[in-house]
Amino acid sequence: MIDTDVRHRNSVSVVGTGKKTLVLAHGFGCDQTMWRLLTPHFQDQFRIVLFDYVGSGKSDPRAFRGKKYSELKGYAEDIIDVCEALDLEDAILVGHSVSSMTGLIAAIEVPRLISKLVMVCPSPFFLNDPPHYHGGFERADLEGLIELMDQNYIGWANHLAPLVMGTSGEGLTEELVDSFCSTDPLFAKTFAKATFFSDCRHLLDKATQPTLILQSTHDALASVSVGEYVHANMAHSKLEVVEANGHCLHMTHPREIAPSVINFASA
């Protein structure tokens, strides 16, 4: 794939200056604009690469391939393509939610591209697998979610908001009310299935990169115990639990998490 193609295909933008590069990878139902509250904290010290996965944001819809993007590996290839198109080496990959896992896959596949990982509210597997793993959902819950996406497909994908809400049902601040992402229903459903049904637990111990895990205390999608599981299975990881409601720390608590990310990335 050619540099200019990838830049256009994934709507790549680069801001800030610095010797080190942060690549920010958005989660399901979002696009690169979701990083807007965090990037001002980084841009004086780091070069920041933002992009949209194919099928999200302002990416080129013609590049969508159902089979490729039905697996997280397809999204990881987007990360690899973006890093290679910009000739990056030793970048620090900051991934929100599912992008913690696509970033992990990319870091294992091409380690020279990514030197460190930051995982914001990661979950390697959303389903419960008793007795040792509690992902938070039964299969029927998530199949029900996909069914609702089908049944409400007119409207839904055009007004998808990030899953900011926490376990108490509160948390959507007025500032984030306009944080809608418009996407194609088929693309969104494909991404949803890849996100919610992939099991990446076996990959956690395959990455050698130092990893910072940021988990929210009250997150309906990824509980603290999931963060602890990720930490326990990644040799060079550090877990920070942030007192917060919801699954979008980068949007609801940018000021709180920015120093941790900066310290980790600079070290």
Add this chain to the structure above:
Amino acid sequence: MLDLGSTHLIDVDLFPCGFLTTAKDRKIIVANRYFEESLGRKGLEGKCLNELLTKASQLFCDSYVVPTVFRDGRCCEVLLTLRSGSGHTTPKVVNVQKMADGGLSWAFIEADNRARLFKELEAARCAVEVQREELEQLSRTDALTGIANRRQFDDALHRIFKDAERSEQPVALLIMDLDNFKTINDRYGHDVGDKALQALAGVLKMTARETDTIARFGGDEFACILPNTDVDAANELGRRVHKYISELAFQCSITISIGISTRTAEIPIKHTVALKRADQALFCAKKAGRNTTFVWGQ
């Protein structure tokens, strides 16, 4: 009871639609009797609406319904799934509106038939999509050999040359055909001729890289498009194809002739020109006695 003037009164409790008001955090303030009875639940006031929703519907409310209400003032015709008192799930069409005090008013209507219809429609849509993909694949595949047909070849040639324009990487094009194919058909029959074509396709599949495109171009004419490949590497591939063909255990002797053309940053020819040049090189290979490779311009 709503008073709509001197003569018309509506009993909201008995109206055949579930009514609910909640605070912003979805704590139920008022629920009408119809709603409670339709769910087989009592004493809903003070509870959180989330308790009545399936987990999927909670997520859907969080990521779509409530944000939309906060932004647009309302969200209509949403299908959500509720849990009845007996643990059963029941689909409802829901309209939600923001009230002046910041709370939310909700209307729930039965949607069992509608949910079934959606499922049937979705299943039909999926089946059509699968068939469409299968048909598209078939329309781009050569039935005899299973490799790309002319249509797919043309698309790939156009795309790969366009990529090369940007990347300035070389591209090689090989065109080849079976020597004396007509004689094979006449002497051994068309079924043997077909098997010879399949054997050649098999050799090309074995030799080409994943990024190369191999295609049956015409009757006994085949083509390979090799991105990021210079003339030496293309020649080497041609040499290996000749070698593998010669090692085939086939019922009659088969050989092929190959014509090669290349596009480089220094000689940035169009794909149509590359095609003509490879064809001319193939003609030269035939003229030189067959079972050989010619490179255009050499």
